[in-house]
Amino acid sequence: MDYKDTLLMPKTKFPMRGNLPNKEPERQKKWEENRIYEKGQERTKGRPLFILHDGPPYANGDLHIGHALNKILKDFITRYRSMSGYHAPYVPGWDTHGLPVETALTKKKKVDRKKMSIAEFRQKCAEYAMGQLDNQREQFKKFGVRGDWDNPYITLTKDYEAAQIKVFGEMAKKGYIYRGLKPVYWSPSSESALAEAEIEYHDKRSPSIYVAFDVTDGKGVLDGDEKIIIWTTTPWTIPANLGIALHPELEYAVVKVNGEKYVIAHELLETMTEELEWENPEVIKTFKGEEADKVVAKHPFYDRDSLVMLGEHVTTDAGTGCVHTAPGHGEDDFYMSREYGIEPLSPVNYQGYFTNEAPGLEGEFYDKANKTITEKLEETGALLKLSFITHSYPHDWRTKKPTIFRATSQWFASIKDFRENILEEINRINWYPAWGETRLYNMVRDREDWCISRQRTWGVPIPVFYAEDGTPIINNETVEHVSKLFAEHGSNVWFEREAKDLLPEGFASEHSPNGKFTKETDIMDVWFDSGSSHEAVLMGREDHKRPADVYLEGSDQYRGWFNSSISTAVAVTGRAPYETIVSHGFTLDGNGRKMSKSLGNVMDPLKIQKQLGIDILRLWVSSVDYQADVRISQEILKQISEVYRKIRNTIRFMLGNLADFNPETDALPEAEMGEVDRYMLHRLQGLTKDVRNSYDVYEYSPIYSRIHNFCTIDLSSFYLDFAKDILYIEPADSHNRRSIQTAYYEIVTTLVKLLTPIIPHTTDEMWEYIPHVQEESVQLTDIPEPRNITGFDQLDDKWDHFMNIRDDVLKALEEAREDKVIGKSLEAKITIVPKDNKTKEVLKGIDDVHQLFIVSEADITDNASDVNEYHYVDVHVEKHPGEKCARCWTASETVGSDHDHPDLCSRCAGIVGEHYSA
Numbered sequence: 001m002d003y004k005d006t007l008l009m010p011k012t013k014f015p016m017r018g019n020l021p022n023k024e025p026e027r028q029k030k031w032e033e034n035r036i037y038e039k040g041q042e043r044t045k046g047r048p049l050f051i052l053h054d055g056p057p058y059a060n061g062d063l064h065i066g067h068a069l070n071k072i073l074k075d076f077i078t079r080y081r082s083m084s085g086y087h088a089p090y091v092p093g094w095d096t097h098g099l100p101v102e103t104a105l106t107k108k109k110k111v112d113r114k115k116m117s118i119a120e121f122r123q124k125c126a127e128y129a130m131g132q133l134d135n136q137r138e139q140f141k142k143f144g145v146r147g148d149w150d151n152p153y154i155t156l157t158k159d160y161e162a163a164q165i166k167v168f169g170e171m172a173k174k175g176y177i178y179r180g181l182k183p184v185y186w187s188p189s190s191e192s193a194l195a196e197a198e199i200e201y202h203d204k205r206s207p208s209i210y211v212a213f214d215v216t217d218g219k220g221v222l223d224g225d226e227k228i229i230i231w232t233t234t235p236w237t238i239p240a241n242l243g244i245a246l247h248p249e250l251e252y253a254v255v256k257v258n259g260e261k262y263v264i265a266h267e268l269l270e271t272m273t274e275e276l277e278w279e280n281p282e283v284i285k286t287f288k289g290e291e292a293d294k295v296v297a298k299h300p301f302y303d304r305d306s307l308v309m310l311g312e313h314v315t316t317d318a319g320t321g322c323v324h325t326a327p328g329h330g331e332d333d334f335y336m337s338r339e340y341g342i343e344p345l346s347p348v349n350y351q352g353y354f355t356n357e358a359p360g361l362e363g364e365f366y367d368k369a370n371k372t373i374t375e376k377l378e379e380t381g382a383l384l385k386l387s388f389i390t391h392s393y394p395h396d397w398r399t400k401k402p403t404i405f406r407a408t409s410q411w412f413a414s415i416k417d418f419r420e421n422i423l424e425e426i427n428r429i430n431w432y433p434a435w436g437e438t439r440l441y442n443m444v445r446d447r448e449d450w451c452i453s454r455q456r457t458w459g460v461p462i463p464v465f466y467a468e469d470g471t472p473i474i475n476n477e478t479v480e481h482v483s484k485l486f487a488e489h490g491s492n493v494w495f496e497r498e499a500k501d502l503l504p505e506g507f508a509s510e511h512s513p514n515g516k517f518t519k520e521t522d523i524m525d526v527w528f529d530s531g532s533s534h535e536a537v538l539m540g541r542e543d544h545k546r547p548a549d550v551y552l553e554g555s556d557q558y559r560g561w562f563n564s565s566i567s568t569a570v571a572v573t574g575r576a577p578y579e580t581i582v583s584h585g586f587t588l589d590g591n592g593r594k595m596s597k598s599l600g601n602v603m604d605p606l607k608i609q610k611q612l613g614i615d616i617l618r619l620w621v622s623s624v625d626y627q628a629d630v631r632i633s634q635e636i637l638k639q640i641s642e643v644y645r646k647i648r649n650t651i652r653f654m655l656g657n658l659a660d661f662n663p664e665t666d667a668l669p670e671a672e673m674g675e676v677d678r679y680m681l682h683r684l685q686g687l688t689k690d691v692r693n694s695y696d697v698y699e700y701s702p703i704y705s706r707i708h709n710f711c712t713i714d715l716s717s718f719y720l721d722f723a724k725d726i727l728y729i730e731p732a733d734s735h736n737r738r739s740i741q742t743a744y745y746e747i748v749t750t751l752v753k754l755l756t757p758i759i760p761h762t763t764d765e766m767w768e769y770i771p772h773v774q775e776e777s778v779q780l781t782d783i784p785e786p787r788n789i790t791g792f793d794q795l796d797d798k799w800d801h802f803m804n805i806r807d808d809v810l811k812a813l814e815e816a817r818e819d820k821v822i823g824k825s826l827e828a829k830i831t832i833v834p835k836d837n838k839t840k841e842v843l844k845g846i847d848d849v850h851q852l853f854i855v856s857e858a859d860i861t862d863n864a865s866d867v868n869e870y871h872y873v874d875v876h877v878e879k880h881p882g883e884k885c886a887r888c889w890t891a892s893e894t895v896g897s898d899h900d901h902p903d904l905c906s907r908c909a910g911i912v913g914e915h916y917s918a
Contacts (some may be wrong), residue, residue: 001912001916003886003887003903003904003908003912005916006887006911006912006915006916007728007729007887008660008727008728008729008730008732008737009656009728010653010655010656010657010659010727011656011659012652012655012656012658012659012769013769014651014652014655014656014765014766014769016648016649016652018613018615018644018648018762018765020609020612020613020614020615020616020761020762021609021610021611021612021613023613023761023765024142024144024609024613024614024615024761025142027761027764027765028141028142028144028761031146031764031777034776034777036146036776036777036779036780037146037147037148039776039777039780040082040146040779040780041082041087041089041543043780044082044086044087044088045087046087047085047086047087048085048086048087049086049087049088049543049544049545050078050081050086050087050088050549051088051089051538051544051545051548051549051550052074052077052078052081052088052090052548052549052550052551052552053533053534053537053538053544053548053550053551053577053578054074054090054091054092054093054153055093055530055551055552055553055557055561056093056094056095056153056155056530056533056561057070057094057095057136058094058095058096058098058100059094059095059096059101059129059130059132059133059136060100060101060104060129060132061132062135062136062139062606063136063139063140063605063606064587064595064602064604064605065587065595065602065603065604065605065632066554066586066587067136067139067140067605068143068605068617068621069584069587069621069626069630070552070553070554070584071140071143071145072143072144072145072617072618072621073552073582073584073621073626073700074090074145074552075090075143075144075145075146075147075618075757076621076622076695076700076757076758077550077552077698077757078090078146078147079146079756079757079760079779080695080757080783082779083753083756083757083779083781083782083783084692084695084782084783085782087543089147089148089543089544090146090147090148091147091148091151091152091153091537091541091544092137092140092145092147092148092149092152092153093152093153093154093155093530093533093537094129094133094136094152094153094154094155095155095526095529095530096126096129096130096133096154096155096156097125097129097155097156097458097459097460097523097526097529098398098456098458098459098526099190099192099398099399099456099458100398101125101128101129101132101458102125102456102457102458103398104128105121105124105125105128109124109128111124113457117495118457118495119492119495119496121457121458122457122458122492122495123492125457125458126156129156130154130156133152133154137149137152139605139606142606142609142614143605143609143614143617143618144614144615144618144760144761146760146779153533153536153537153540153541155460155526155529155530155533156490157490158486158487158488158489158490159487159536159540160532160533160536160537160540161460161486161487161490161491162483162484162486162487163532163535163536163539163540164460164524164528164529164532164535164536165460165463165479165482165483165486166479166480166483166535167528167532167535167568167571167572168462168463168479168524168528168532169463169476169479169480169483170571170572171413171568171571171572172474172475172479173475173476173479174571175414175417176413176414176417176418176571177411177412177413177414177452177474178411178412178414179409179410179411179412179464179472180409180410180412180449181344181407181408181409181410182331182334182344182407182410182412182449183327183328183329183330183331183333183334183344183346183405183406183407184405184406184407184408184410184451185198185199185394185403185404185405185451186350186403186404186405186406186408187396187398187399187401187403188350188351188352188365188366188401188403188404189396189399189401190396190398190399190456191350191351191455191456192350192454192455192456193408193410193451193453193454193455194396194403194451195450195451195452195525195527196447196450196559198396198397198398198525198527199394199395199396199397199403200394200395200397201392201393201394201395202392202393202395202400203390203391203392203393204390204391204392204393204395204402205388205389205390206233206234206370206388206389206390206391206393207233207235207370207374207386207387207388208231208232208233208385208386208387208388208389209231209232209233209235209374209377209383209384209385209386210229210230210231210275210276210320210383210384210385211229211230211231211232211238211300211324211377211382211383211384212227212228212229212262212300212381212382212384213227213228213229213230213244213297213298213299213300213306213382214227214297214298214300215227215228215263215295215296215297215298216296216297216298216305217295217296218295219292219293219294219295219296221287221291221292221295222254222263222292222295223261225261226254226261226262226263227260227261227262227263228244228262228263228297228308228322229262229263229264229272229320229322229384230244230319230320230322230323230324231318231319231320231324232324233389233391234329234370235369235370235373235374235377236348236366236367236369236370236373237324237326237329237330238300238324238326238373238377239302239347239354239358239361239373240326240327240328240329240345240346240347240348240358241299241306241324241325241326242304242306242307242325242326242327242337242342242345243306243307243308243309243325243327243333243336243337243340243342244297244306244307244308244309244322244323244324244325245308245309245310245311245313245314245322245323245325245332245333245336246289246292246308246309246310246311246314246321246322246323247265247289247310247311247312247314247315247321248288248289248290248293248310248312249288249289249290250265250266250267250288250289250314250316250321251265251266251267251286251287251288251289252264252265252266252286252287252288252289252292252321252322253265253266253269253283253285253286254283254284254285254286254287255269255272255278255281255282255283255284256281256282256283256284257278257279257280257281257282258278258279261284263322264320264321264322265316265320265321265322266283266286267316267321268316268319268320268321269281269283272320275385276384276385289310289314290310292308293308293309293310294307294308294309294340295307295308296308300376300377300380300382301376301377301379301380301382302359306325307340307342309325309336309337309339309340310336311323311325311332311336313332313336325337326345327342327343327344327345327407328344328345328346328347328406328407329346329348329404329405329406329407330405331405334407344407345357345407346406346407346408347361348366348404348406350408350455352365352366352367352404353365353366354366354369360372360376361373366404367402374386410451410452410453410522411451411452411453411462411464411520411522412449412450412451412452412453413449413450413452413528413567413571414448414449415444415447415448415449415450415567416447416448416449418570418571419444419445419447421570421574422444422566422567422570422576423441423444423445425566425570425575425576426440426441426444426566426576427441428576429576429578429579429580429581430579430580430581431580431581432580432581432582432583432627432697432698433583433627436555436558436581436583439555439558440558440562440563440566440581443558443559443563444563444566444567450525450564450567451525452524452525452528453522453523453524453525454522454523454524454525454526455522456523457523458523459523459524459526459529460486460491460523460524460528460529461491461494461495461519461520461521461522461523461524462520462522462523462524463478463479463482463483463494463520464519464520465478465499465502465503465517465518465519465520466499466517466518466519466520467509467511467512467517468511468512468513468514468516468517469511469512471509471511472520473509473511473517477504477507478503478504478507481502481503481504482494482502485502494519499517499518499519500515500516500517502519503517525564527560527561527563527564528564528568530561530564530565531561531563531564531565531567531568532568533565534546534547534548534565534568534569534577535568535572538577546569546573546575546577547569547575547576547577547578547579548577548578548579549578549579549580550578550579550580550581550582550698551565551577551578551580551581551582552581552582552583552584552698553583553584554583554584554585554586555583555584555585555586557583558583562581562583565577565578566578582627582698583627584626584627584630585626585627585628585629585630586629586630587603587629587630587631587632588629588630588631588632589601589603589631589632589633590631590632590633590634590635590636591631591633592629592631603632603633605617608637612637612641613761614761615644615759615760615761615762616637616640616641616644617637618758618759618760619640619643619644619704619758619759620632620636620637620640621700621758622700622701622703622704622758623640623643623700623701623704624701625701626700626701643704643708644759644762646708646711646712646716647707647708647711647755648762650711650712650715650716650720651748651751651752651766653716653720654715654720654744654747654748655748655766655769655770657723657727657740657741657744658741658744658745658748658770658771659771660732661738661741661744661745661771662771662772663742663745663771663772664772666733666738666741666742667738667741667742667745668735668738668739668742670789670790671790671791672735672739673739673742673743673790674736674739674740675795675798675799675846676719676799676846676852677739677740677742677743678743678789678790678791678792678795679792679795679796679799680714680719680743680747681743681746681747681789682789682792682795682796682799683710683714684710684746684747684750685786685787685788685789686786687706687707687710687750687754688750688754688783688784688785688786689786690702690706691703691706691707691754692783692785692786694706695757700758703754703758704758707751707754707755710751711751715747718803718806719743721854722851722852722853722854723740725851725854725888725890726740726851727740727741728888729887729888729907729908729911730911731911731914731915745770748766748770749770749773750783750784752766752767752770752778753778753781753782753783753784754783756778756779756783760778760779763778764777764778764779766778798842798845801838801839801842801872802842802843802846802852804871804872805839805842805843805872805873806852806853807871808870808871808872808873808875809830809832809853809873809875810853811870812830812868812870812875812877813825813828813830813853813855813877815868815877816828816877821877821878821879822877822879825853825854825855826854826855826856826884826889826890826891827856827879827880827884827891828855828856828877828878828879828880829855829856829857829858829859829877829878829879829880829881829891830850830853830855830857830858830859830875830876830877830878831858831859831861831864831867831875831876831878832858832859832860832861832873832874832875833861833862833863833864833867833873833874833875834860834862834872834873835871835872835873835874836872839872839873840860843860843873844860855880856880856882856890856891856892857880857891864876880892881893882894882895882905883895883896885903885904885905885907885908886903886904887903887904887905887908887912888905888907888908890905892905892906892907894906894907897909898910898913900913900917901913
């Protein structure tokens with residue numbers, strides 16, 4: 001007889017290798033054909049609603065690893081919630097307006113916008129954006145992200161634009177929308193105003209100049225022959241200079257050097273002496289800033305006055321304590337000058353070129369004019385020093401080119417009018433990570449007004465009309481009418497019709513006696529578009545609600561979508577549009593560097609799918625502390641693949657040992673199961689509790705670690721290892737074997753469910769190989785709640801202590817192996833001397849303790865010689881004197897005692913004789 005045939009070896013068709021790159025697309029196709037997402041939504045209907053509201057990615061270009069991190073994290077959340085008691089629909093969205101689409105159309109597609117009407121060009125923009133959206137949608141699906149992909153929300157659709165106009169109208173009705181002249185961030189490269197959210201900082205090399213302004217009227221404080229020194233890194237703003245700011249509380253000094261008298265902040269004398277290389281400067285007078293109010297100086301090369309004004313914004317951190325003031329190019333300058341009745345001067349046009357308001361500089365680009373202006377200053381003797389510095393400077397986040405401050409007439413949302421409400425809401429919200437609260441709070445606290453107008457074509461028009469005398473018309477009647485027009489025709493109607501045809505029928509205005517009207521040509525900031533999604537989506541969809549439970553985006557969205565969403569929502573409803581904010585960091589290469597094509601360190605998520613499989617990328621997402629910046633490289637993914645293989649093969653082993661198990665007929669009642677099996681179920685409940693808790697607070701790396709450790713330490717190194725001696729050797733329906741299988745079945749089904757939000761392709765495959773499961777897909781099940789295991793209130797401490805003892809025994813066996821006393825552990829006979837009563841009771845209270853240690857014999861005794869000392873026990877290891885059983889491979893002195901089966905131990909001979917002899 002071949003004794004191998006009498007062993008119950010594992011049998012499963014579940015493959016060892018995942019072959020993910022080939023299988024995942026097939027599985028995704030199957031999900032789509034079988035409508036798994038829709039079935040999941042149907043299954044959970046009627047449960048409490050959980051809404052993760054998708055921040056819309058920009059519809060342009062292929063997806064990168066940052067997109068993958070973002071969307072996979074969102075998928076973790078919605079999958080988990082739908083498996084833990086909630087109805088969690090997921091509606092993806094897209095941001096489709098804005099400059100990049102215009103640029104791509106003119107540069108990539110070579111569209112000549114001058115040869116078509118605005119409406120025609122906008123139609124081309126819409127077609128391009130929708131094409132990009134379709135491309136990205138297919139790529140997102142490849143990430144295994146589940147959602148209502150056929151019905152996304154899109155910021156260019158009629159219903160969305162109509163809802164956005166309603167938000168604008170509601171803010172206007174409350175008096176939050178106004179038109180005003182003030183300096184705003186202006187991008188010459190985009191030819192448009194920008195909001196703070198569209199600014200990013202990069203290093204820029206700029207000229208650094210010290211300039212002397214001659215005093216012409218000292219107002220009794222100065223003699224009139226002094227020169228006030230200013231410092232600036234933007235010489236191009238000197239033509240717009242209308243004043244000099246001093247701090248009212250600072251002490252200023254008149255310093256005599258080489259026959260000249262200069263005015264600077266007294267405390268900066270030492271710095272300025274070094275900077276301007278003064279020799280023997282003499283302070284001949286000091287005065288307080290407030291005493292010099294309205295002193296008059298002369299512009300260094302134009303025939304006009306430069307008024308001394310008092311401003312709290314003046315500091316002595318850099319410069320001279322006397323601040324060059326150009327109200328047309330600086331916010332502090334603008335507000336201070338307004339107090340003095342000085343109108344702003346901004347002699348730079350929308351493209352960044354000087355106008356005729358700057359004589360001698362007309363037509364010159366502002367940045368190039370720095371050289372011309374410094375030469376003019378040198379000619380007039382006003383330039384005291386020229387050098388160059390590299391400093392952090394605001395850039396247009398789209399074009400990556402420098403911005404300027406430029407006073408223009410724009411539309412603003414007055415954030416300061418409801419800022420306190422926003423701050424109260426920020427305090428109420430849940431933040432992951434916690435520092436997100438401080439970050440957004442500080443941004444809002446310091447925010448005055450939001451410039452919402454853009455001088456572009458592709459976007460939602462600002463629904464404002466102008467009367468004959470230029471008075472803006474913005475009221476409930478006009479806004480509601482425009483909203484209805486947009487709902488019916490889309491926003492292109494604004495550019496296709498005349499102003500009179502866009503107004504309600506019979507509309508009259510006292511400011512337009514002849515019935516003539518014009519319309520606003522600016523569009524809204526795209527952040528107003530996406531920031532209105534709480535109205536368009538959360539209130540516009542039947543299965544949604546406002547506020548959403550969670551918004552999750554990259555940390556750059558504190559200044560972006562998180563900010564614009566709470567601003568518009570609080571303005572309209574008084575409430576934040578979200579209960580929880582979760583933010584993630586940026587993706588870096590393995591060395592912590594930013595990814596760039598020039599460095600060759602870009603990781604393409606779709607290439608990763610083709611090489612390793614998207615479940616490997618998803619497992620990587622679960623492994624990182626995503627709330628900070630995260631690293632990814634081939635080496636890191638290789639390590640993740642090893643963990644994946646460990647998890648997969650652990651499940652495979654258990655599946656193999658469940659081939660002959662039917663939970664309906666073979667499962668044992670919990671109370672009748674072996675203690676060690678109940679202990680493993682108890683450990684499983686702890687794992688389930690920890691994993692659910694981590695999912696609840698959006699922490700995934702602890703899930704990754706706990707499940708990996710459970711598979712590696714609890715299962716592979718312990719439970720699965722010693723159980724082979726029972727599963728393979730015992731009769732099929734033996735009590736011990738069925739007890740282990742009962743535990744295995746629950747462990748497998750629970751692990752597969754716990755892992756489903758993270759690696760759904762793999763768990764869906766695993767589910768197909770679990771015998772006797774009812775559901776079509778694991779995605780249509782719930783993650784179990786942790787429960788108490790029968791009798792484990794008393795047994796928990798016992799088995800935890802046993803695991804500590806086991807560590808000592810394993811050390812003893814390893815040392816015996818190194819000393820060549822034994823080879824495999826089944827060759828060993830061990831003698832164990834407990835060091836205390838608790839250890840003794842634990843060991844005496846376990847049947848067949850040798851099986852748990854995977855040795856052939858284990859004696860527990862009070863005394864033994866030649867032992868090695870460990871923490872809980874002393875252990876003597878020797879080679880077992882018996883022969884090796886040909887069936888179970890244990891060494892036993894009973895081998896040869898059965899004449900029918902002389903190669904077997906008495907245990908195996910009995911089993912074979914009873915079950916296989918016939």
